[in-house]
Amino acid sequence: MSRESVLALIKAAEADQSLKAQLESAEGPEQVLEIAASQGYNFTEEELLAVMQEQQLEFATPAVELSENAKALMKEVEANETLRQQFESAGSVADMVKIAIDQGYQVTAEEVEAGLTYFEQEGELSDAELEAVAGAGKKKNKAKEKIKIKA
Incomplete structure (x- = not known):
């Protein structure tokens, strides 16, 4: 599928708190792809990253290291x-x-x-910020990356 599937997933997360929570806890694009596939969305990591770049969305990396x-x-x-x-x-x-x-x-x-x-x-974010995926999408830190759908 394609870019449209990525956008549809982001839109679906706006209405579905469970999906939103899953995406927020995803550690990198691989987990996002798994979650997307389980919900019937099909796109590649490259398509995900391209849409994120277009939409100025990024992966969040926690500033603190937790056990x-x-x-x-x-x-x-x-x-x-x-x-x-x-x-x-x-x-x-x-x-x-x-x-x-x-x-x-x-x-x-x-x-x-x-x-x-x-x-x-x-922090808590406004509904207007919902379609964003926050953070700093650096491939070298994939284990720490998280997708953040803003509330």
Whole structure:
């Protein structure tokens, strides 16, 4: 298929929060292609990157390096409303570490702080920015790349 399929996928993510979340958590173009194929969209990495360039969209690379355990915790906080509320109401980083440990995540205060920094960098975005894919699409950092559909 083609450029139209890439644009259709971006448009579909505007209306489908689940698809949007999948794309936001994708680590590089390969995962985006897998997600797209599972949704019936067919395009190449080159087509994806070309549309991203045309639309001035990029892959996001987190500014902070997190351990796998801290990344898993972040995903859980994003997905679990109750856990997110516990973190939001925690009085300190130490309280957040305790909550994380109670949930089975062995993290340090530094990792929690790095996670907080990451969440602050992500921020809430307007509907007008929805069709963008944010970040810095550098092939050498594919393992860290993420597609970001703005909310």
